Amino acid sequence: MLYHIRFYKVPTISIDSKKDLVLKSVITITNDLGDKFFFGNVNLKVDIGVGLNPILLSWTSGMQSCNLNIPIPKRTKSISVNVIAEISSLDDVLEENPQFLRLKTLPFKLPSGTCERVSIRYDLLHPPATQSNNGSESIDRSTDKLARPQLTIAEEAGSNNLARHVWDAGLATCQWLVDNRTVSQRKLLGSPRTIVELGTGCGLVGLALSKLFIDSKVILTDLEDANEICNRNIQLNIAQTNKRKRDVHNVAFQVFDWDSDETPVEKDKIDLVVVTDCTYNPSSYDSLLKALSIVTRTGTKILLAHKYRDPDEEEFFKRLTFKKLLDTTVDYYSQSVRLLVMEA
Template identity: 30%
Template structure:
């Protein structure tokens, strides 16, 4: 899996005779360690800032592969072909046989620049870029990331793989035997509020995609303070499902939980791409234990693309802490893998854990398909927040099953 990135974001250059818009891109892995080894046909466009707006200029360019590290792009904008403001979009050229969107896991992730408007003196697009993904329900997830070198503010493969798996689970397109406890937590949002916390959220992709897909969902994104501005910008631009909300709270795993987290109940704890640094593994596990002390029935889902062997220490610490692994699976990544440090893994591991006080191990799809409560997505009805008779009966059945299992 690779990403188109701007090494130099778009900038307007003017001289006595011409006005040119220039940028430099690369096609690299999530950590930027290696580059796409094969030739690719790309399309660069200059288009309106409105979503699905007019395309003013476009051109085909070729990523040569064979050790290439960068690719310059130049547009002549001397003529009045562009209705400013505008943006640059760079993507893989789609063949006529392309049928469906790739969700959160395209083989090559395209990129949108920030806004340019040389008529008002804004000749540079800035260091912030945009990624767009489409859920199975057809809802666009628009996410900003930084174009610089900070991997903390870039998208990572594991987050996208987890976002896609959750999207498929919500829409009941995954086999029910894969991760039944995670499926139960997500589908139970049909008849009760779902409280989610994400640790080390980065750009916020997973938590935001959940809040855009499930109604009446409360998502708390957490990470170190330096990502605050980026995450809050992504929260502001999201299109939340009915009655759902997302907030950000700075959280350092090596410090005590903030007062607000000490009193918060959580149903689902998301940990995505947080196991790569051995020095933070014990503080991460300690934080999970603190959260479970307040929410003993919470389910933990961990997504990680294995970068190096030392990550295995996380799972040793989890077991030593008394947490129980309910299930795991491998999610294959599309496209060609990288061949350098931390790039060669071809899949992402998903692992579901719970504490000793959690007794429920049940998939709603163990019942007949007719009885499975449908998750209230942003496009569904049930806007009043009341249960239907089917939901009431289903909730009562679930409570009875829970009591039976617990006893």
């Protein structure tokens, strides 16, 4: 199983009795949904990027969180947090070949008080590192020479809101899009004028599409809960793109309720609809199918990715009536994600 190292509580910068700065937070190791904690013994190596030796924390079976307290050297202006997990022995784990996505933040200045959001960079050429059972670092690297997008994604630290976290199927979809750019763009997905993503969450997949399809208009949709975090990520990536002197303002967020009778964009302008990891809850199937019927017309392409968690989820796929153009499995760090390209 793939586990995410995440901030369980919002990081804070405090001043100790010696008037030194201290980074305080709580770290957790969970699956992407956040409903399963890693059960095993691992060492967490924490580096804040200021030239100090990494600090080692012990995560043991049964833990749900681990306290983090790191002194910050005087005159430090900014830090970045990098946390990796290392398994020293197979005897320390109960499951076969667990993988861990490291927590690596962008540098952030040292304010007083709370660091409410920490931005995590996802480089789609070199995905976040995982550690194998022998403790060595394993990174998938592609030999494709095409230019690769780099995304900066802010997750909401300390939030239980699922829309504010990155999910495995989204990461797998991004990797598939990048690794199959010529195939996906020219044969399967065409050259869409407008792309609409349903249930965008943090906006990871839609933002990747906005950089891969720079001539397309990309509309990221979700409930109001995702509005703030998604717009933050849009701004983070626009700023990042502008530094490279490329003007990419082809992406926007729009609130869209699947039970609504109105489309976020005129239906005849939508060429591609994207849905990733929105099929984990059977109670939402009627609403999702209604939304798909509202935003598609004859010829609209649908890109759907799903990570299986329960046998009941197969019911959704039985109810799909779209023509299948591709039905494949994407392996992303030991996670099997089903990916379909369909046509309405």
